Amino acid sequence: MIKSLFTLLTVFGFAFATAQNKTDYWQQHVDYTMDVNMDVDTFQYTGTQKLVYTNNSPDELNRVYFHLYFNAFQPGSEMDIRLQTIPDPDSRMITEEKVSRISTLTDSEMGYLHATSLTQDGKQLNYSEEGTVLVVNLATPIAPGKQTTFNMEFKGQVPLQIRRSGRNSEENIALSMSQWYPKLAEYDFEGWHADPYIAREFHGVWGDYDVKLTLDKNYTVGGTGYLQNADEIGHGYESPGTKIKKQKGKTLTWHFKAPMVHDFMWAADPEYIHDVQQVPNGPTLHFLYKDDPKLLENWKKLQPKTVEAMEFFSKNIGEYPYDQYSVIQGGDGGMEYAMSTLITGDRKFGSLVGVMAHELAHSWFQHILATNEAKHEWMDEGFTSFISKLCMGEIMDLDKENPFEGTYKGYRNLALSGKEQPQSTYADRYALNFAYGISAYSKGSIFLSQLGYIIGQDKLMETIRKYYTDFKFKHPVPNDFKRVAEKISNMELDWYLTDWTQTTNTIDYSIKNVADKEKSTQITLERIGLMPMPLDILVVYEDNTKETFYAPLRMMRGEKDNPYSGIERTVLEDWPWAYPTYTFAIEKPMSSIKAIVIDPSQLMADVDLENNVWQAE
Numbered sequence: 001m002i003k004s005l006f007t008l009l010t011v012f013g014f015a016f017a018t019a020q021n022k023t024d025y026w027q028q029h030v031d032y033t034m035d036v037n038m039d040v041d042t043f044q045y046t047g048t049q050k051l052v053y054t055n056n057s058p059d060e061l062n063r064v065y066f067h068l069y070f071n072a073f074q075p076g077s078e079m080d081i082r083l084q085t086i087p088d089p090d091s092r093m094i095t096e097e098k099v100s101r102i103s104t105l106t107d108s109e110m111g112y113l114h115a116t117s118l119t120q121d122g123k124q125l126n127y128s129e130e131g132t133v134l135v136v137n138l139a140t141p142i143a144p145g146k147q148t149t150f151n152m153e154f155k156g157q158v159p160l161q162i163r164r165s166g167r168n169s170e171e172n173i174a175l176s177m178s179q180w181y182p183k184l185a186e187y188d189f190e191g192w193h194a195d196p197y198i199a200r201e202f203h204g205v206w207g208d209y210d211v212k213l214t215l216d217k218n219y220t221v222g223g224t225g226y227l228q229n230a231d232e233i234g235h236g237y238e239s240p241g242t243k244i245k246k247q248k249g250k251t252l253t254w255h256f257k258a259p260m261v262h263d264f265m266w267a268a269d270p271e272y273i274h275d276v277q278q279v280p281n282g283p284t285l286h287f288l289y290k291d292d293p294k295l296l297e298n299w300k301k302l303q304p305k306t307v308e309a310m311e312f313f314s315k316n317i318g319e320y321p322y323d324q325y326s327v328i329q330g331g332d333g334g335m336e337y338a339m340s341t342l343i344t345g346d347r348k349f350g351s352l353v354g355v356m357a358h359e360l361a362h363s364w365f366q367h368i369l370a371t372n373e374a375k376h377e378w379m380d381e382g383f384t385s386f387i388s389k390l391c392m393g394e395i396m397d398l399d400k401e402n403p404f405e406g407t408y409k410g411y412r413n414l415a416l417s418g419k420e421q422p423q424s425t426y427a428d429r430y431a432l433n434f435a436y437g438i439s440a441y442s443k444g445s446i447f448l449s450q451l452g453y454i455i456g457q458d459k460l461m462e463t464i465r466k467y468y469t470d471f472k473f474k475h476p477v478p479n480d481f482k483r484v485a486e487k488i489s490n491m492e493l494d495w496y497l498t499d500w501t502q503t504t505n506t507i508d509y510s511i512k513n514v515a516d517k518e519k520s521t522q523i524t525l526e527r528i529g530l531m532p533m534p535l536d537i538l539v540v541y542e543d544n545t546k547e548t549f550y551a552p553l554r555m556m557r558g559e560k561d562n563p564y565s566g567i568e569r570t571v572l573e574d575w576p577w578a579y580p581t582y583t584f585a586i587e588k589p590m591s592s593i594k595a596i597v598i599d600p601s602q603l604m605a606d607v608d609l610e611n612n613v614w615q616a617e
C-alpha cells in the first residue's frame with residue numbers, strides 16, 4: 001500500500017527562458033601558448049609557456065600563484081599524508097595491504113612539475129615552490145584592467161597513475177595527461193584560490209589555449225582543443241580522403257587550439273582506435289579507445305548513445321557551445337575536462353553509457369558553468385548527477401518510476417549516520433570520503449529534484465535553462481542559482497539554500513493525528529525536523545477517489561502550480577515555520593478516508609517516511 005501510494009510522480013517538463021546578465025561581474029582572463037616535448041620512454045617532458053594574463057579585477061596584484069599538480073604524487077606530499085590519515089581512503093590510491101600507493105613511488109615513478117625559469121614582461125621573477133603551488137612575487141604589480149606576459153620554462157615527470165592523471169593506467173593507457181602543466185590559480189571576487197592539490201576539485205581561469213605537443217609519431221592523441229594540422233597528422237583526424245604524407249623523424253608535433261576553456265587535458269596511446277561521429281547540427285564526437293576485442297562492441301554501441309546524450313543536454317540545459325567533444329579511454333574511473341572526458345573503458349554497456357552521460361553532463365556543470373568546485377562541489381557533482389539520471393532514463397529507456405530513489409536513500413543514510421557535514425564544507429576538509437561523496441553527489445542532486453517539488457517541475461527546468469543562459473562561461477556561486485530560481489518561481493528561497501547547503505538540518509514531517517469532528521475530519525501535522533518545507537498531502541478515500549491539499553510555507557511568499565493535474569487540489573493557509581503543529585479539516589467523515597500521505601512524489605527528502613503515512617484501521 002505505502003509503496004503504491006508513493007508512485008504518484010510528476011513528469012519533468014522543459015521550458016525556455018531569456019537572457020539577463022549581471023553588470024558588476026568580472027573575471028580574469030588567460031591566453032596560454034605552450035610548446036611541449038614528451039619523451040614516451042622516460043615519461044619526462046619539457047615545455048615553454050607564454051601566458052598573457054589580463055587583470056580584470058578592481059585590485060592591483062603583486063603576486064600570482066601557479067598550480068603544479070604533479071608534485072602531489074610524491075612520497076610525503078600533502079596528498080600522500082592525507083591518504084595515510086583519512087579513515088576511509090580512496091581504494092584506487094592504496095595497495096591491498098592498505099598502504100598509500102604514493103608512499104611507494106620511486107624517483108623514476110613519482111610525478112613532478114617544476115618551473116626552471118620565469119619572467120614577467122622580460123624581467124626575471126623570484127618564485128618558490130610550496131608543494132603543489134608555485135608562489136610568484138611580481139617584478140611589476142598588475143594594475144586593474146592591465147595585461148602582463150609571463151614566460152616560463154618547465155620540466156615534468158608523469159607519475160605512475162595514482163589518481164586521475166598519470167602513465168600506464170590500470171587499463172594500460174600510456175598517457176592520461178590532466179593537471180599536467182603549470183596552471184595559473186584563479187583570482188576572483190573572493191580573492192586567490194591557490195588551493196593545494198590534496199584530494200579533489202578544481203577552479204581555473206577562463207581563457208584561450210594554443211598548445212603544441214611533440215611526441216612519438218606512433219601515438220594517437222586526443223583531448224581538449226581543435227587539431228590545427230589534422231591533414232599533416234592523420235591518425236583519423238584528417239579530412240575524409242586526405243592522403244597523409246609520411247613524416248620523417250620519430251616524432252609528430254600536434255597543434256591544438258581551444259577557445260574559452262579553463263583547463264586543457266590530453267591523452268595519448270600507441271594502440272588507440274579513433275572513431276568519429278557527427279551530431280546532427282551539433283559537434284563532432286571523437287572516441288579513442290584501445291584496440292582490444294573485448295572493448296570493441298560496447299565502444300561502438302556507445303557512440304550513438306553519446307549523440308543522444310549530447311542532444312538531451314543541449315535541449316534541456318542549453319546548446320553545447322563547442323564544435324567538438326572527445327570520449328577517451330584513460331584515467332581511473334571517469335573525470336570531466338574541457339571538451340572531453342577520460343573514462344575507464346572495460347565496463348558493462350550500462351556502466352559505460354552511465355559514465356559517459358555523467359562526464360558529458362559536466363561539460364555544462366563545470367566546464368561551461370564553472371563553479372568553484374572545491375567550495376561548491378554539490379553544484380557540479382550534484383547538478384551533473386541530477387541531469388545525467390534524467391538523461392539515462394530517456395536514452396536507455398529505463399523504468400520511469402522515481403529515478404532518484406537510490407539518491408534519496410543514500411542521503412538519508414548519511415543524514416542519519418551522524419557523520420554529515422554541511423555542503424558548504426571545503427571539498428578536501430570532509431572528515432570522511434563517504435560524507436563528501438554523498439553530500440556532493442546525492443545531496444547535491446536532491447537540491448534540484450527537491451527544488452522541483454518546491455517550485456514545480458516546469459519552473460525547475462526553466463530555472464536550469466535560465467541559469468545556463470545567464471552564467472555560461474562564468475563562475476556562478478550558489479546565490480546566483482537561487483536568485484534565478486526565485487525570479488522564475490516568484491518565491492523567496494533563501495531558507496532553502498541556507499538550510500540545505502549550509503547546515504545539516506533535516507526534514508521530518510509527520511501525520512500526528514486524524515480525528516472525527518462532527519461530519520468533518522481534522523488532520524494534525526507535525527514538524528519534527530528543523531528544516532522548513534511546504535507540504536503536498538494526498539488523501540485517498542474508501543471509494544479510491546483522490547484529493548490533494550497543499551500547505552505552503554509562509555516564508556516562501558508564493559505557491560506552486562498543482563503538480564498533479566487531474567487530481568483536485570485545495571490550497572490551505574500558509575504554515576508559519578515556528579509552529580510545530582498545523583491542523584486542517586476535510587469536509588468528509590473520517591470513515592470515508594482510506595489513507596493520507598505527505599508528499600506522495602517522495603521528492604521531499606524527509607528523513608523518516610514511516611510517519612508520512614496514515615492508514616485507516
Ligand SMILES: [Zn+2]
Binds near residue numbers: 358381384
Ligand atoms: Zn562528476
